Amino acid sequence: MPHRDRKECVMVFSRFERFWHWSQAALIITMMVTGFEVNGAYEWLGYERAAQWHRFAAWFLIGLWVFVLFWHAITGEWKQYIPTRRGIMAVVQYYTTGILDASVPHPYRKTRMAKHNPLQRLAYLAFNVLISPVIWISGLLYMFYNDWVRTGLEGPVTLGDVALVHTAAAFAMLVFFVGHVYLAAFAGKPFYAYLKAMLTGYDLLYVDPNDPHAPGRRPPDRCG
Amino acid sequence: MPALNNKQTAVNREKATMTGGVCHPPSSRDPRVRKSRPPTARAGVLLGLVLGLALFGLVGPPRAALAAGATPIVHGAIDTPHDSTADHTAYEELTGPFTDGPSVTAACLHCHTNAAKQLHQTTHWTWHYDNARTGQAGLGKRNVVNNFCISIESNWPRCTSCHIGYGWEDASFDHGSETAVDCLVCHDTTGTYTKPATLAGHPDPALDLAEVARNVGPTSRATCGACHFNGGGEDGVKHGDLDTSLIQPDFALDVHMDANGLNFQCATCHTTGGHQVTGSRYAPTAIDPVGIDVPGHTDQTRATCESCHGQTPHERRSKLNDHTDRVACQTCHIPAFARGARMTKVRWDWSTAGRMTADGKPFHEEGAHGYTTYTSKKGDFVWGADVPPDYRWFNGTIRYTKPGDTIDPDGVVVLNAVEGAADDPDSRIWPFKVMHSRQPYDAGQSVLALPHVFGKDDTAFWTNFDWPKALTAGMAAQPVPFSGAHDFVDTETYWPITHMVAPKEEALSCNECHAGNGRLADLTGFYMPGRDTFPWLTTVGWGLAGLTLLGTILHGLIRLAASIRARARRG
Numbered sequence: 025m026p027h028r029d030r031k032e033c034v035m036v037f038s039r040f041e042r043f044w045h046w047s048q049a050a051l052i053i054t055m056m057v058t059g060f061e062v063n064g065a066y067e068w069l070g071y072e073r074a075a076q077w078h079r080f081a082a083w084f085l086i087g088l089w090v091f092v093l094f095w096h097a098i099t100g101e102w103k104q105y106i107p108t109r110r111g112i113m114a115v116v117q118y119y120t121t122g123i124l125d126a127s128v129p130h131p132y133r134k135t136r137m138a139k140h141n142p143l144q145r146l147a148y149l150a151f152n153v154l155i156s157p158v159i160w161i162s163g164l165l166y167m168f169y170n171d172w173v174r175t176g177l178e179g180p181v182t183l184g185d186v187a188l189v190h191t192a193a194a195f196a197m198l199v200f201f202v203g204h205v206y207l208a209a210f211a212g213k214p215f216y217a218y219l220k221a222m223l224t225g226y227d228l229l230y231v232d233p234n235d236p237h238a239p240g241r242r243p244p245d246r247c248g
Numbered sequence: 249m250p251a252l253n254n255k256q257t258a259v260n261r262e263k264a265t266m267t268g269g270v271c272h273p274p275s276s277r278d279p280r281v282r283k284s285r286p287p288t289a290r291a292g293v294l295l296g297l298v299l300g301l302a303l304f305g306l307v308g309p310p311r312a313a314l315a316a317g318a319t320p321i322v323h324g325a326i327d328t329p330h331d332s333t334a335d336h337t338a339y340e341e342l343t344g345p346f347t348d349g350p351s352v353t354a355a356c357l358h359c360h361t362n363a364a365k366q367l368h369q370t371t372h373w374t375w376h377y378d379n380a381r382t383g384q385a386g387l388g389k390r391n392v393v394n395n396f397c398i399s400i401e402s403n404w405p406r407c408t409s410c411h412i413g414y415g416w417e418d419a420s421f422d423h424g425s426e427t428a429v430d431c432l433v434c435h436d437t438t439g440t441y442t443k444p445a446t447l448a449g450h451p452d453p454a455l456d457l458a459e460v461a462r463n464v465g466p467t468s469r470a471t472c473g474a475c476h477f478n479g480g481g482e483d484g485v486k487h488g489d490l491d492t493s494l495i496q497p498d499f500a501l502d503v504h505m506d507a508n509g510l511n512f513q514c515a516t517c518h519t520t521g522g523h524q525v526t527g528s529r530y531a532p533t534a535i536d537p538v539g540i541d542v543p544g545h546t547d548q549t550r551a552t553c554e555s556c557h558g559q560t561p562h563e564r565r566s567k568l569n570d571h572t573d574r575v576a577c578q579t580c581h582i583p584a585f586a587r588g589a590r591m592t593k594v595r596w597d598w599s600t601a602g603r604m605t606a607d608g609k610p611f612h613e614e615g616a617h618g619y620t621t622y623t624s625k626k627g628d629f630v631w632g633a634d635v636p637p638d639y640r641w642f643n644g645t646i647r648y649t650k651p652g653d654t655i656d657p658d659g660v661v662v663l664n665a666v667e668g669a670a671d672d673p674d675s676r677i678w679p680f681k682v683m684h685s686r687q688p689y690d691a692g693q694s695v696l697a698l699p700h701v702f703g704k705d706d707t708a709f710w711t712n713f714d715w716p717k718a719l720t721a722g723m724a725a726q727p728v729p730f731s732g733a734h735d736f737v738d739t740e741t742y743w744p745i746t747h748m749v750a751p752k753e754e755a756l757s758c759n760e761c762h763a764g765n766g767r768l769a770d771l772t773g774f775y776m777p778g779r780d781t782f783p784w785l786t787t788v789g790w791g792l793a794g795l796t797l798l799g800t801i802l803h804g805l806i807r808l809a810a811s812i813r814a815r816a817r818r819g
Binding site for chain 1: 570573757758759762763764774775777778779780781782785786788789790792793796797800803804806807810811814
């Protein structure tokens with residue numbers, strides 16, 4: 025087997041990443057459940073508790089994000105989200121038809137340095153630079169509505185406008201969430217392969233000779 | 249008062265426990281769990297840092313931090329001792345006997361030389377009010393139309409039994425008379441002074457006026473309440489938040505007037521100077537930007553909540569302070585009116601008045617609650633207790649429908665329209681008792697009709713039950729005389745609710761208003777979280793999410809089918 029095609033079981037999601045991913049998941053679910061209640065979709069906790077937990081979760085998530093941004097900046101992991109068009113059609117084709125045939129492999133050569141396929145990069149980038157900023161900015165404006173006068177923000181923008189944008193971004197988040205959960209938890213081979221990797225941290229990846237780090241390894245039979 | 253302090257402390261303790269429970273979500277225990285597991289120590293530190301930062305975010309806003317260091321306030325009762333420097337029982341002038349009210353007043357004025365002159369300047373005396381804000385002149389009790397007994401003109405002796413004067417028997421009453429001022433009705437401390445309902449303000453002739461005069465003192469809930477608790481002619485009828493249960497109220501009925509606690513009298517808030525009592529029904533203060541009144545920084549009244557509590561009174565739940573610029577304190581802290589022992593009248597239908605028994609006699613009916621529901625004199629009544637108020641944007645401006653104003657008899661005529669709007673920064677959401685009535689109007693001219701109801705003559709409605717006669721007599725002195733044709737029109741009056749302040753545990757919860765069909769469902773012009781949504785966005789949003797879910801399910805099913813087929817082919 026040429027060196028290029030060798031796969032190794034390596035630690036692809038570090039302990040921090042897994043902690044971040046799963047706490048972020050829990051917080052986002054909390055925020056969606058409470059947020060859509062505030063938006064009147066159903067009555068469960070009641071407005072007061074729903075709004076309270078929504079605020080609590082928001083502060084936790086902001087705290088988490090401070091660490092996550094720092095981590096991405098320092099480790100250079102932010103490069104994982106740089107979008108590329110190369111090979112994107114192959115991935116689209118894989119998820120539309122190829123996935124139905126067990127013998128067709130995933131066209132993307134996943135390495136530790138480039139662990140997201142072009143479609144993933146695009147989706148996560150949209151999450152990072154579109155949905156999240158809109159939801160955070162509108163959410164903080166919403167939360168600090170009573171301080172608008174002091175900060176000179178009051179004028180053309182109303183609370184209704186902010187709520188509209190915030191709710192729209194929340195629906196975008198919901199759409200992302202549904203798609204992400206399906207593709208990440210049910211679209212591997214076997215179907216739970218990606219989910220398992222996100223839980224254990226290990227995945228069977230192509231070896232990148234340029235990888236400067238020496239990630240933790242496991243025997244391939246214990247991988248994923 | 250020990251009882252009150254205990255109550256307050258208990259309340260604070262309970263509140264603290266509750267807040268503690270809410271402030272510490274279960275996840276705050278996680279760092280300790282992690283620390284006991286060495287292999288994950290690094291992650292534990294990290295987690296701790298993240299949670300720490302997040303918690304800092306939680307307590308970060310300075311207003312929340314204020315709550316932590318606040319010293320509990322110990323309330324003391326305000327006693328009303330006889331701390332006067334004068335002993336009125338010792339004055340020769342007051343030995344009497346007095347033959348009538350004016351002779352008592354003459355004795356009072358002997359020392360209190362300016363008292364009557366001061367009283368003459370007050371609306372308590374003139375029953376006349378010119379509203380500079382609306383430009384409506386000639387308002388006041390003697391002129392306006394209400395939807396209880398409708399108007400004073402032509403019914404003087406009955407109505408003026410609640411005037412702070414003696415002998416207002418008709419329109420010719422001399423408002424310049426000093427001895428006609430009734431000192432005792434406000435300053436009696438014996439509780440015996442009464443003004444019978446039909447004597448134009450004169451006291452009960454059987455009273456020992458000298459005894460009352462020798463025992464004068466500060467005003468009290470009982471003296472103010474003698475008139476204000478009985479507005480509309482009977483206990484609790486008119487206001488909804490004022491009735492005789494406030495003479496000796498408990499903490500649950502009114503936290504400030506609680507007779508065993510703070511024991512506020514009316515004048516504790518309705519501060520007076522030169523006999524001018526602050527607080528107005530014609531030009532209320534809907535928002536008090538002055539806040540806590542201290543010398544040099546005051547509007548000379550404590551008749552707003554903010555005068556003592558300021559604009560940010562909520563220490564433990566600072567989010568509530570974000571509401572005080574748009575929501576009156578009363579809106580949350582008076583969850584219902586008529587919370588005492590008395591019911592209040594909420595509907596009055598004059599159009600059914602005048603029915604007689606088979607043998608032609610007037611009659612009356614009572615409901616199961618013991619209150620009159622029909623009298624031939626007045627028509628049908630509906631009573632209410634513990635009534636949730638109606639809520640309106642209110643900036644303190646009230647515009648009256650005056651006698652002679654053209655009305656639309658097909659609609660509901662609002663006799664005192666309260667003004668305000670969401671986009672008006674001087675408006676706040678206020679609670680009101682809305683009194684609904686059906687009352688006579690002049691069908692020939694579309695103006696309110698003012699009946700002559702009281703009197704032993706052949707035109708008074710309560711004697712003769714004849715509307716045309718009563719309206720002709722009642723409107724004789726009005727800008728528009730009766731045309732001869734009458735009918736009935738639906739009317740409303742608005743009564744701001746501001747008394748019967750409930751214990752804080754009874755204050756409205758967020759959910760009462762922040763809900764699709766909550767208490768503020770009818771208020772427009774602003775976005776309220778929990779109440780308002782964007783229906784198109786809701787449809788589009790849930791639609792897209794649903795389609796995405798459907799897509800993933802279909803995708804999954806197709807994969808499942810393909811895999812089963814492949815396995816079958818192999819097998």
